[in-house]
Amino acid sequence: MSLDFKPGAFNDFFRDETFREDFTYRNSPQNIRRFPFPFDRDDYMYSVNMEPHVPGRKGTAFEHILDVDEHYVSEMIDRAKVLADDPLRCQSLPHMTLAGWDLLELIMEAKARDYPEWFSLERNGNRWRWVNRPLGIDHSFTFLDESTLPYGPFEYITRQTQGDFSLQDERDGTLWMDAGMVTSQADWSLDFDVGMNFHEWHAPVPLAHEKGVFDRALKFLLKLQHGAPVRRFNWTMTVNPLLDTAPETYPKWGPTKTSLTQENLGRKQHLRVELQSLYRLPRSNAIAFDIRCYLASFDEIVTVPKWGRRLHRVIRDLPEELATYKGFIRNRDAMVSWLAKYDDGAPTSPGWWPDE
Amino acid sequence: MTLTPVAPTIRSRPVYAALEPWPGRLHLIIADGEGADAVIGMLVKANNRSEILSATHVMYTPGPNGTDLSSKLEALGAAQFFRAPTIPALLPRLQRVLSDAHMGTQFYLAGTEGLIGQAEREIMATGFPFAAIQKEHRGSTVxxxxxxxxxxxxxxxxxxxxxxxxxxxxxxxxxxxxxxxxxxxxxxxxxxxxxxxxxxxxxxx
Structure with missing residues (x-):
């Protein structure tokens, strides 16, 4: 038993594309419309900005709690390549196995419920059968018995789920990041941060500590209840549709930041949005943190006129510390010049949805 | 020579405080370089100094800047004193001692951040909470x-x-x-x- 994905995993829906080398990743026109554009107004500053993670508008990335989109199969192939190159990108401290089972159950139940054409879960006591048709997987295993899976439960299920995940143990009045699957991160190292508490792993973030953002966020999260997940956005910029912007490989992808011109910027520069959702887990009392990464090129974003106008204003007016921390200060002026062509100064409507 | 000041910075950067004598059944002292002075300073504050020393195991190594105060520390007369030439040479002994450490053991780490961090990691590996380990940074800031x-x-x-x-x-x-x-x-x-x-x-x- 292994997780070698069977050939023929792509069908009409799932795109066959790459997030490395030739970078063939694209969003289809219908997928651009469902891109979770993160700015609901023309400016941006850090905030806790949590809201209930409940199923949202049909045909958007919020329709189901775990969004499976046209990039699913290619993202999972990319994750397998990252892990083959560097197994340290998935780590789980020994006491986190039960939380891994909790997460496996959460994901399998949600996917089988929301996407029955692709996933199914049959349960007979602790004997479970999991079918993942897009990846060609049909496994029977015993729930809570690790010896019946080819990986630990956390790695097994996150190899089949878009988004980075961390599992946070609660003790001493804070959260400890004691497990993680991290292959599509915005430049932070799981290997360095695993085992840290909430304030420690957020330590490098500028401005937010002083504003009390992390104190409030932690207070909020410690009250998180099973069955009532929450979500928030984060965002940054990435040159090329590179999911794996890891500090580990920064010497490889860092130089691409110097490759932008006004001619290629629309194609190469991507807005990187993280839809972060948090779930209290029932047996372990741990918290699962899902950091789902969405990429859209500037060319794709400006096909929605409201987003083109707004992105120009947000990037132009962003405090310098934030552009520096997010790693795009050197290209900010170039982005603003490029985006200015798509901003006629007209007012934008409130909220993030495209205008009908 | 006192506690090495740490400029206020980000929340993951460790902070330190002066060692205090705490009641315990065993006192494990791990120090390097100028950390020896922090240990001596702690014992000066104790009103049961000889009682503490009779249940103390000291492991010491010279600092990365060459500071070697081992004779000063040895002269305290702890129940056990060990001088290692380097930190890597000190750690196997610490691991062995930890395998027998019971409830009621007090840990005192003093000296450079490299020594403190590596000793703390060994102690945490036994399940002891890091917040209950005393740490005083002295000497070199490498x-x-x-x-x-x-x-x-x-x-x-x-x-x-x-x-x-x-x-x-x-x-x-x-x-x-x-x-x-x-x-x-x-x-x-x-x-x-x-x-x-x-x-x-x-x-x-």
Whole structure:
């Protein structure tokens, strides 16, 4: 038993594309419309900005709690390549196995419920059968018995789920990041941060500590209840549709930041949005943190006129510390010049949805 | 010579306080370099000094700057005193002693951050909460740094930036600190503009 994905995993829906080398990743026109554009107004500053993670508008990335989109199969192939190159990108401290089972159950139940054409879960006591048709997987295993899976439960299920995940143990009045699957991160190292508490792993973030953002966020999260997940956005910029912007490989992808011109910027520069959702887990009392990464090129974003106008204003007016921390200060002026062509100064409507 | 001041910085960077004598059945003291003076200072504050010393095991190694106060420490007359030539030579003994450590053991770490961090990691591995370990930073401020790229650790880093002793990349030393690695983080400084490395300055002495 292994997780070698069977050939023929792509069908009409799932795109066959790459997030490395030739970078063939694209969003289809219908997928651009469902891109979770993160700015609901023309400016941006850090905030806790949590809201209930409940199923949202049909045909958007919020329709189901775990969004499976046209990039699913290619993202999972990319994750397998990252892990083959560097197994340290998935780590789980020994006491986190039960939380891994909790997460496996959460994901399998949600996917089988929301996407029955692709996933199914049959349960007979602790004997479970999991079918993942897009990846060609049909496994029977015993729930809570690790010896019946080819990986630990956390790695097994996150190899089949878009988004980075961390599992946070609660003790001493804070959260400890004691497990993680991290292959599509915005430049932070799981290997360095695993085992840290909430304030420690957020330590490098500028401005937010002083504003009390992390104190409030932690207070909020410690009250998180099973069955009532929450979500928030984060965002940054990435040159090329590179999911794996890891500090580990920064010497490889860092130089691409110097490759932008006004001619290629629309194609190469991507807005990187993280839809972060948090779930209290029932047996372990741990918290699962899902950091789902969405990429859209500037060319794709400006096909929605409201987003083109707004992105120009947000990037132009962003405090310098934030552009520096997010790693795009050197290209900010170039982005603003490029985006200015798509901003006629007209007012934008409130909220993030495209205008009908 | 007192507690080495740590400039206020980010929340992952460890902070330290002066050692205090606490009641215990066993007192495990691990120190290097100028940390010896912190241990002596702690004992001066104790009103049951001889009682503490009769249940004390001291492990000491000279500091990275060469400071060796082992004779001063040995003269205290602890039940057990051990001088190791280096930190790596000290750790196996610490591991052995920890395997027998019971409830009621007090831990006192003093000296450089490299010594404190590595001893703390061994103690935490036994399940002892790090917040109950006393730590006083004294002496050299050189840093133990993990290269985030190749994962190699460079000991006693005094300049910023510096060259990774494993992969040779030019690394910027961050204040971001991992207790699990017992190290600060080093990140390639010229990745975006290869060869454009700022002049290296002595930041940690």
């Amino acid at each position: 840093r133990r740094v993990q290269c985030v790229h190749c994962k190699g650790i460079t000991e006693n880093v005094s300049t910023n930036p510096f060259k990774c002793s494993h992969c040779g990349l030019n690394l910027f030393v961050r204040d971001h600190y991992s207790r699990r690695q017992a190290a600060f983080q080093g990140v390639n400084i010229d990745a975006e503009d290869p060869g454009e490395v700022p002049e290296s300055v002595v930041r940690f002495k």
